[in-house]
Amino acid sequence: MRDALVESERIQVPTPTDPEGMHKAVDMYTIAEAVSDDYACAATILTNYKDSKNEYVQQSAQTLLEAIKTTKEINADLISMMESLYKATKAEDID
Numbered sequence: 001m002r003d004a005l006v007e008s009e010r011i012q013v014p015t016p017t018d019p020e021g022m023h024k025a026v027d028m029y030t031i032a033e034a035v036s037d038d039y040a041c042a043a044t045i046l047t048n049y050k051d052s053k054n055e056y057v058q059q060s061a062q063t064l065l066e067a068i069k070t071t072k073e074i075n076a077d078l079i080s081m082m083e084s085l086y087k088a089t090k091a092e093d094i095d
Helices: 001-010 021-049 055-087
Strands: none
Touching: 001 021, 021 055
């Protein structure tokens, strides 16, 4: 999870007028995919603890799994919104 958080900080949103926009877009998708993979790995590990007999371990695992799920959904939504903004040529193009 730490790797995902550190990687997330490196995301740079390209602007349509940025001469390096294409490179930044590729970097953004590469980093977003790496972050998603890191969270998936953490979720796989935590799944082993969600049915723990220790109540504190069980609660922690379930809370972290929910946080990972929510974070992945938010990240996917943000990427989608950035794509819409990047592709828009006028205000009406933005959902």
